[in-house]
Amino acid sequence: MNSENVPCCHGGYEKMHRFLEFCLLLLLKEESSHGYGLIEKLPYFGFSSEELNIGNLYKTLRKMESQEFVNSHWVEGGQGPKKRVYEIASLGLEELNIWIEALKRRKVMIEKAIGRYDKISAAQGKSPDSALASE
Template identity: 30%
Template sequence: MIDIKKCPCMGINLDKLIQPAILTLLSAAELHGYIIVQKLQETCILQGKRPDPSGVYRCLRLMEQRGLVTAVWNVSDPGPARRLYTITDIGLECLRNWIHTLENYHRSLGNFLVSAKNAICSRD
């Protein structure tokens, strides 16, 4: 039997939106990876849950390989050197595409919710 708390219906798959969330953060400012992890926790996508830092860094590396972000070592700040991430023009284009795609999903989900509610009401 399924554990309902681990069911996708509980929103556990919203972390799949990490890439557009990172791009959104970087569209506002250059950030260190650690700050990105902290700010992601504050986004509504993760509902206050701390993201897996290693997963975020994997995503950042992949995004860098794809040309969506660039990273440079920041050695001017006190303490250990840290990578400073910046969104690229391709990353901004990708974010625009995410916005368009998510707007379409939003409309489709709205239609689906109306149908699902009607189906439940007809059973009552």
């Protein structure tokens, strides 16, 4: 994610790397895909093109395959070379379900925190946006 989307995350690479794994599982639940197909869909989740590196993506996919979250197989590439196609494995589906439940709980917590911040800002006579600008 670019710094505009996450302005206060110091040292958050590992956390964002784990979020990348979640996004890959989600995309592979939707449909099997090769690496370049996956990297084209990741900006939807807020990843910038600067953050997306095909080498790191394949490294992550290999790690996920060693954890048995995904499977891969080679398919003929038509006129081009063979392509490795990834698909979600049953263990990956379980991991995805754990992730989504955790994210739902965090969403509720985040919404409460934002709501409280907005309420405090309003009580202090500041709009939430102007309060952010003055920090």
